[in-house]
Amino acid sequence: MSDVTPPAGEHAHHPFLQHHFEDLTQQHEASTLGMWMFLSTEILFFGGLFLAYAVYRVSYEAAWAEGAHHQNLLLGTINTAVLISSSLTMALAVYFSQLGRRIATFVTLGLTFIFGSVFLIIKGIEYHAHYVEGLLPGAYFTYHSPLAAKVELFMVFYFSMTGLHALHMVIGAGLLLYFMWRAWRGDFGPEYYSPVEIMGLYWHFIDIVWIFLFAMLYLIGRHH
Numbered sequence: 001m002s003d004v005t006p007p008a009g010e011h012a013h014h015p016f017l018q019h020h021f022e023d024l025t026q027q028h029e030a031s032t033l034g035m036w037m038f039l040s041t042e043i044l045f046f047g048g049l050f051l052a053y054a055v056y057r058v059s060y061e062a063a064w065a066e067g068a069h070h071q072n073l074l075l076g077t078i079n080t081a082v083l084i085s086s087s088l089t090m091a092l093a094v095y096f097s098q099l100g101r102r103i104a105t106f107v108t109l110g111l112t113f114i115f116g117s118v119f120l121i122i123k124g125i126e127y128h129a130h131y132v133e134g135l136l137p138g139a140y141f142t143y144h145s146p147l148a149a150k151v152e153l154f155m156v157f158y159f160s161m162t163g164l165h166a167l168h169m170v171i172g173a174g175l176l177l178y179f180m181w182r183a184w185r186g187d188f189g190p191e192y193y194s195p196v197e198i199m200g201l202y203w204h205f206i207d208i209v210w211i212f213l214f215a216m217l218y219l220i221g222r223h224h
Contacts (some may be wrong), residue, residue: 035198036156039205048207049164053157053216060154063147067154068220070135072126076218079122080222083207086115090203093183100189105196106180112203113176116169123166130155158217165213175199 057064093108134142137156145151179199182188188196 007013031194031198032201035201039201042205046164046212049161050212050216051159053161056153056189057220059145060150063150064154066145066218067151067158068218070130070151070202071158071218072129072134073218075122075126076214079119080156080214082119082122084117085212086112086119087204089115090200094193094197094200097183097188097193098190102183102188105183105188108184109176109180109196113173113180115177115202116173120166120169120173123162127159130159161213162217165206168187168209172199172203174208175202192201 061167089108089111093105094111096104096108102103106186131140135151135155137159141148141152143151146213176199180195181193
């Protein structure tokens with residue numbers, strides 16, 4: 001057995017470095033790769049829905065245009081602006097976490113959470129309006145039109161796609177609260193900011209999906 005004492009700190013490691021990684025850089029790269037792999041599965045998932053939507057839109061163009069006219073373009077536009085703003089604050093949160101600015105990271109994460117909450121509230125208002133109009137698919141669908149059955153199919157796509165998107169928003173909002181708590185504790189800094197960066201990737205993906213949903217459900221076919 002060697003009687004040479006290793007220099008102090010030689011075996012010390014960052015408190016958030018997991019034991020199966022050699023250093024924080026390797027951990028960061030692995031975490032980022034894992035998130036991109038997860039997002040690729042999400043792209044396939046939403047891509048399947050978008051493809052099915054496109055097929056039926058080509059088949060029932062008039063009904064799809066009629067369904068699009070029942071979407072509140074003003075509220076949809078406001079929600080788009082809200083999510084774009086949330087992407088900005090999320091990007092700032094990543095930037096401030098890299099600099100180790102604890103309060104700024106907390107505040108920008110909080111603003112992102114507020115924007116996400118505003119989006120969900122507005123979406124809830126839209127859902128309630130569709131319910132009142134009799135556009136909720138199933139037993140509560142009371143919309144009258146020669147194309148009613150096909151408009152109901154459009155609304156099935158509408159509620160399915162926007163509902164899944166809203167679910168991702170709710171999950172993201174919960175994660176933001178968790179990261180706000182960690183930011184307040186001062187967990188993030190120049191050496192360790194990967195959780196906030198990965199959260200940013202997830203949030204930006206949600207925003208991008210909404211851009212497609214807004215175009216497909218609110219804008220396409222309105223010229224009819």
